[in-house]
Structure formats: C-alpha cells, structure tokens
Amino acid sequence: MTDTSCGFVALIGAPNAGKSTLINALVGSKVSVVSRKAQTTRTTVRGIVIEGAAQIIFVDTPGLFAPKRRLDRAMAASAWGAAADADVLALLIDARQELSGSAKTDRGAASSDTPHASAPHALSEQTETIVRALNESTTRKVLVLNKIDLVDRPTLLALAEKLNATLKFEETFMISAVTGDGLDQLRERLGRMMAPGPWLYPEDQITDAPIRALAAEITREKLFERLHDELPYQATVETDSWKELPDGSVRIEQTIFVSRDSHKKIVLGEGGRTIKSIGTAARKEIAEANDGPVHLFLFVKVRANWLDDPERYRAMGLEFPKS
Incomplete structure (x- = not known):
C-alpha cells in the first residue's frame, strides 16, 4: 500500500487551443513554448505537478489537425501516441474560437475580444474530428473549456452540453x-483521479525535457514571435553545444535551420x-530556465530538404514517417 498516487494526463486539442499556456500555468514555470503561430508545439512535452499526495504528469501534445506534410504526420502521430499512453485524456477547447464560426450577437458576427451569448449550432470540423x-x-x-473570460456563461454551458452529448466526459x-x-479545481480533481503508486520524478522536478532541448525550443519561440508574419513554419532550432564555463556560466551554440536563402x-x-x-530575448529566458548566466551564439543554415531528413526529426524527438 502507498499513500501517494501518480499518473499521466495528456492535453489533447486543436492548434492554438492554449495547451502550452495551460501546462505552463499548471506547472508554475515555463516548460513548453507558446506562440500565436499554429502548431508551435511539435513533440510531446511533460510538465510535472504535485497536488497533495498526487504527482500529475501533464503531457503537452502537438495540436491535432488534418496532416498534409510529412512533418504534420509526424506531429499527429506524436500526439496520438501520447494519448494512447495516458491515464486521463483532457480535451482542451478554445471556447471563443469554437463559437466564433457559428455564434452571433445582436451586432452580427461574434467579436474576438468581447463575450458573446448565442448558443453554438454545430461543433467545428476540427473538434468533431478529434471527438470522433x-x-x-x-x-x-475530461473536458476543459479554455478562455472562459472571453465568453459569457450561458454560451459556455450550451457548448459544454453539446460536447458532453457528443462524447461522454467524466468531468x-x-x-x-x-x-x-x-x-x-482542475489540479485538485485530476489529482484525485491518479492511481495509487509511487511518484516517478523527484518532488522538485518540473519537466523531463533536457535543458538543452528546452533551450532550443525557447529560441524557436522567440524566432516565431519576432518573425510571425515573415517566416514560414518550416524552421527549426537545434542546440549544437552546451559548455559549462569555470565562472558558472554556460556557452551555448545553436543552429537555426531554414529551407531557403x-x-x-x-x-x-x-x-x-x-x-x-x-x-x-532567447538568452534571457534560457538563463532563467538554467538558473544561471548564459552566452548564446546563434547560426543560421539553409537546408532545403530538412523536412525530409530523418536526422532532423530525431533531433526534434519525432518518429520519421516513411511517406
């Protein structure tokens, strides 16, 4: 018998539903990158939360969407693989986005910045696909409706009712x-859903991601923040070297791979x-994550076929789809 419990909760949802923002908020520290660019999360990221006697391992997954390219297929496979291994699946819905296609106000189309009140007529195509x-x-x-500060309560209740009629959620x-x-409330209830057993990670550990992998993701986040409109999605960052210096600082060299000159x-x-x-921007956040000063050196390389290079997929922690 044990007084502790432990389990995995996979966060599943469409791109930009807020999964990375949520896992960072639950953990209380940055473990997953956030960007307004869709499909920023490319592989599973684990954030570890202690709730009473329970250790909850939240798994942030790539946003689920209709895969068209090889990278899309690899990301979808990663997300569904994490779902298959989880003890609890948490479907995260951007309530504002879900309602924006069908909900109307007296002034016409629903505003993206203010609450609206009309009940949803149909689920979005993305949500229907995930629910199926x-x-x-x-x-x-469990069902998690996010961004409730942007949607009024009657509308939220109608959306929750429709989703629960489509798929049976425990909570x-x-x-x-x-x-x-x-x-x-979310942390407390999920903690009670974890099965009895020993913790898998030390109490003070908040993620299983190596710091050099997190550093590469932080730089990629800053890349997209700075060049959201100009730079296509086909860019990635790898940490080439990580050297601890005698003064306690770290020298980091990273390469940004792009597909065109x-x-x-x-x-x-x-x-x-x-x-x-x-x-x-990246150096500041990496220093915070590393809890010490860093010296960051960035290089940019053109690799036209990197989306078809198995080595790049392995570096991202993804399985390389054969077709």
Whole structure:
C-alpha cells in the first residue's frame, strides 16, 4: 500500500487551443513554448505537478489537425501516441474560437475580444474530428473549456452540453489558462483521479525535457514571435553545444535551420539586427530556465530538404514517417 498516487494526463486539442499556456500555468514555470503561430508545439512535452499526495504528469501534445506534410504526420502521430499512453485524456477547447464560426450577437458576427451569448449550432470540423477519434478510446476523459473570460456563461454551458452529448466526459472544467480561473479545481480533481503508486520524478522536478532541448525550443519561440508574419513554419532550432564555463556560466551554440536563402536573410535581418534581437530575448529566458548566466551564439543554415531528413526529426524527438 502507498499513500501517494501518480499518473499521466495528456492535453489533447486543436492548434492554438492554449495547451502550452495551460501546462505552463499548471506547472508554475515555463516548460513548453507558446506562440500565436499554429502548431508551435511539435513533440510531446511533460510538465510535472504535485497536488497533495498526487504527482500529475501533464503531457503537452502537438495540436491535432488534418496532416498534409510529412512533418504534420509526424506531429499527429506524436500526439496520438501520447494519448494512447495516458491515464486521463483532457480535451482542451478554445471556447471563443469554437463559437466564433457559428455564434452571433445582436451586432452580427461574434467579436474576438468581447463575450458573446448565442448558443453554438454545430461543433467545428476540427473538434468533431478529434471527438470522433476520442470516442474509440476507453481511457478516462475530461473536458476543459479554455478562455472562459472571453465568453459569457450561458454560451459556455450550451457548448459544454453539446460536447458532453457528443462524447461522454467524466468531468467538465471551465478555465482561463491566462488568468488562472478554474486551475485550482482542475489540479485538485485530476489529482484525485491518479492511481495509487509511487511518484516517478523527484518532488522538485518540473519537466523531463533536457535543458538543452528546452533551450532550443525557447529560441524557436522567440524566432516565431519576432518573425510571425515573415517566416514560414518550416524552421527549426537545434542546440549544437552546451559548455559549462569555470565562472558558472554556460556557452551555448545553436543552429537555426531554414529551407531557403530568402528565409536566412529574413532571420538575419539588415546588419544582423533581427537575429541579435532574437538572441537577446532567447538568452534571457534560457538563463532563467538554467538558473544561471548564459552566452548564446546563434547560426543560421539553409537546408532545403530538412523536412525530409530523418536526422532532423530525431533531433526534434519525432518518429520519421516513411511517406
């Protein structure tokens, strides 16, 4: 017999549902990158939370969408693989986005910035696809409606009712990952759903991601933040070297891989100003994650076929799809 419990909760949802923001908020520290660019999360990221005697291992997964490219298929496989291994599946829904296609206000189309009140007429195509897939799973499931600060309560209740009529959830939670509303109840209830057993990680560990992998993800986040509109999705970052120096600081060398010469010019910017600003922002956050000063050196390389290179997929922690 044991007084502790432990288990895995996979966060499943469409791109930009807020999974990375939620896992960071639950953990209380940055373990997953956040960007307004869709499909920023490319592989599973684990965040570890202690709730009473329970250790909850949250698994942030790539957003689920109709895969078209090889990278898309690899990300989808990673997400569904994490779902298959989880003890609880948490379907995260961006309530505002889910309602924006069908909900109307007296002024016409629903505003993206203000609450609206009309009940949803139909689920989005993305959500319907995910729900159909989840219907085939026997794993325990909970529904998490996110961004409740942007949607009024009658509308949220109508959306929750529709989703629960489509798929049987054990619990429904209404939260805002940004404001923190509802997160205490979510953690507490999921903690009670964990099975008795020993903890898998030390009490003070918040993620299983190596720091050099997290550092590469932080730089990729800053890359997309700075160049959201100019740079296509086909860019990745790898940490080439990590050397601890005698003064306690760390020297880090990273490579940004892009697929075209024109993309390299965008990343560098005039006189190198763009990559310098990316490096400055990334260095600050990497230093916080590493709990010590860092010296970050960024390089940009063109690799036209990197999306078809198995080595790049292994570096990202993804299985390379054969077709």
